[in-house]
Amino acid sequence: MTTPHPASPAGAHGYLAVPVPTSDRPGPWPGVVLVHDAFGLGDDMREQADWLAAAGYLVAVPDLFGGRGAVRCVKGTFTQLTAQRGPVFDRLDAVRARLAADPACTGRVGVIGYCMGGGFALVLAGRPGWSAAGVNYGILPADLAAVLDGACPIVASFGGRDRALEHAAERVADAAEQAGVVVDVREYPRAGHAFINRIAIASPLSPLLRLAGAGYDHAAAADAKRRILAFFDTHLRAAAG
Numbered sequence: 001m002t003t004p005h006p007a008s009p010a011g012a013h014g015y016l017a018v019p020v021p022t023s024d025r026p027g028p029w030p031g032v033v034l035v036h037d038a039f040g041l042g043d044d045m046r047e048q049a050d051w052l053a054a055a056g057y058l059v060a061v062p063d064l065f066g067g068r069g070a071v072r073c074v075k076g077t078f079t080q081l082t083a084q085r086g087p088v089f090d091r092l093d094a095v096r097a098r099l100a101a102d103p104a105c106t107g108r109v110g111v112i113g114y115c116m117g118g119g120f121a122l123v124l125a126g127r128p129g130w131s132a133a134g135v136n137y138g139i140l141p142a143d144l145a146a147v148l149d150g151a152c153p154i155v156a157s158f159g160g161r162d163r164a165l166e167h168a169a170e171r172v173a174d175a176a177e178q179a180g181v182v183v184d185v186r187e188y189p190r191a192g193h194a195f196i197n198r199i200a201i202a203s204p205l206s207p208l209l210r211l212a213g214a215g216y217d218h219a220a221a222a223d224a225k226r227r228i229l230a231f232f233d234t235h236l237r238a239a240a241g
Contacts, residue, residue, distance in 0.1 A: 010060040010062050015060075019053045032057045040063065041062075052229075060098075077116065089124075108131045110132035110152075114194070116139070118138020122156075122172075126152075136157050145175045148176055154184075
């Protein structure tokens with residue numbers, strides 16, 4: 001598990017988490033592109049990649065801010081998310097293609113995202129090339145039904161105390177059912193926004209997240225991770241085997 005060189009799937013400013021080969025999972029492994037939150041590629045996002053790698057997934061985390069600070073880049077990145085197009089989407093698709101072509105990968109690639117990254121993961125689920133998507137408290141697009149038309153299987157998690165995403169779980173479940181998409185969606189009543197992430201309190205974006213009801217919740221995070229791994233094992237790993 002190491003920061004990669006420029007030619008690696010994650011790119012020069014990214015992070016690549018590589019599983020340790022075992023007798024039952026010697027490699028190659030299914031791939032996952034992890035889309036970071038509005039804080040950028042920090043220690044928390046690396047830890048998210050590491051636990052997925054420990055479960056036998058090759059995880060590439062591109063730095064969507066290109067090594068620059070979140071404050072300088074986050075507005076433009078959210079603008080692209082709302083428009084559902086732009087260089088960030090091109091970058092993520094390129095990382096997916098490089099990861100799929102890596103000899104250490106089975107060729108099947110999923111996507112997972114947190115907060116801002118969860119919004120990107122939700123949009124990407126409906127686009128070609130992705131085999132499964134993990135959406136963690138991601139912003140829902142206005143055209144949710146259209147986005148989920150033909151989407152890959154989705155596992156999604158939201159917090160019941162997340163004031164910015166009220167009824168998001170219900171909306172995703174309804175839209176997925178209408179679209180015939182395989183989905184596992186759950187709202188954790190006592191959890192707020194970003195409940196899987198250990199957010200750095202010193203970050204300049206922390207006050208905004210606290211206003212949205214953000215905060216780590218161990219029980220909800222543990223259950224969400226369990227569901228994500230079970231879902232990926234079914235729709236990403238088993239399908240590859």
